[in-house]
Amino acid sequence: MTSYDALLLLSFGGPEGPDDVIPFLENVTRGRNIPRERLEEVGEHYYLFGGVSPINQLCRDLKAAIEADFAAHGVDLPVYWGNRNWTPYLADTVRQMKADGIRRAAAFVTSAYSGYSTNDQYLEDIARVREEVEDAPEIDKLPVYSGRPEFVEPFVDGTKEALSRLPEGARIVFTAHSVPLSQPNREKYVAELEEVARTVAQKAAPGAPWDLVYQSRSGPPGQPWLEPQITDHLTKLHGEGVRAVAVVPIGFVSDHMEVKYDLDVEAADLAAELGIAFARVATPGTDPRFATLPRRLLEDAR
Template identity: 70%
Template sequence: MTSHDALLLVSFGGPEGPQDVMPFLENVTRGRNVPRARLERVAEHYHRFGGVSPINRQCRELKAAVETDLAAHGVDLPVYWGNRNWTPYLTDTVRRMAQDGVRRAAAFVTSAYSGFSCCGQYAADIDRARAEVPGAPEIDKLRVYYNHPGFVEPFVEAARAALARIPADLRDRARLAFTAHSVPLAQPGRERYAAELADIAAVVAAEAAPGHEWALVYQSRSGPPSQPWLEPDIGDHLRKLHAEGVEAVVVVPVGFVSDHMEVKYDLDVEAAELAADLGLTFERAATPGTHPRYVAMVRELLLERSAGPDAPRPALGSLGARPDVCPVDCGHARP
């Protein structure tokens, strides 16, 4: 059924205690000359939650769900997990795979879009980990899946549920704001990233809230003010809605696969507090997490890859399915 003998879950990683926070942030920003003061400000976001990012717990839950799904469908593969920026580190996981005799693995990354930050950097880290491990297995990164029905359908369901939580007298006039992590305009693959976000936001809006006005906005930028990044920022957008007399907004974090720190703090704390200050009724839609459709998608991508390039590639929206091996516009070069 599959040409691979293991599945590798690759994620970003996050601290699991107060003592981990600053070393983790130093890992993430190494070589980027980020001021210490900026790291300390971001560290406070984590300390607000006890110094623990939810992302590792979410990866454990996803790994367990994928293992259950594979077994239920007769796919007998071990599932490994490695992070780019915190334990379990990707290189250590690849070393364990080699010791276990894995020869060829498929890699599923917890980032759905094209572009350097979402795809290219993960591919480079996989290559780096393999280079550091003698006898490392071949690792095939599964394709970009932002428009796969298994990723999109959970957002449609979540957006409908969030809209239903808006008071009935405001619901018909509520706006939708689709959010994603901002990136510098100079980052390779930025154009493709923005186009994919806009394409799939349109699909979710049409399915979940036909007739409602919506916008694509960005969040969580970390660069200096002088460096241009994708805009508008979610905070600026909320102020604009308030100025227009809008009374309710549903925020759909379509750029994220799970409720990690950029969702829990930047949306559930910062954006929600700003909305309250402005008098905006605010609801945030859930991310896919371990939604059964999302979990099943992992298996579908694995089997699709094994079936070869002529196998059907389900995709919603107007841009079509991404190829197994990303072309230049995916942003595989460091800016």
């Protein structure tokens, strides 16, 4: 741990008001030739929540919790926060780190899995910004942590609690962000998701039936993505006589917009329409156990 002189909390970013929504979505989709109409359609999801994504406040809360955990355990490292797609932008944060004399930092990313968009793209972001900022600090991304108990156990407890509120025989439905089948390292991403789903199911409800499904796909209709989508799966489960589901968003660290809209609005509304009892498990982002993970990963890196 002594080899680092700072921790960088690196996240996705999100709009914090209606005027931010379209510029934020333009940042997210830059270079992908997404039609303006599609951006405006997705923007409506944000406007339902006042144009504010919860992810930035969750990052502020997580940063404060990490700082408190560091202080409680004698870890004398400042914690910085930068985003990929909105303020505070990663480049601006790295400039501040340089100005503060930081020479080598560890980066904790709010994404638990391997894969391109969940891991490799963050490595690209770090490399790009280090080229952009002259004499930038060294930045080492901490390892993926999907199998760590600090990430998994909050899902276990949340699944137990959700099942306790549902009728007997509820099905556990794990969800993660869909990605194109052509995306690099997609197989490793899926393997890690399957392992987390298996672990959570075995610990929360041994023997209970469960499925791994996907959400939030955004590509053209003809492009193959990971399936099934959760809405299609809920319809299928209804046809099979399933009358209750506990939805567990294991692909996500925090309750950002794709959780709040795609699950809490779209999937929940469909479940109600189908007559399926629906309970959504919280993500680990605000769990005290999760806030200890950066320190423990730093300890392992010594």
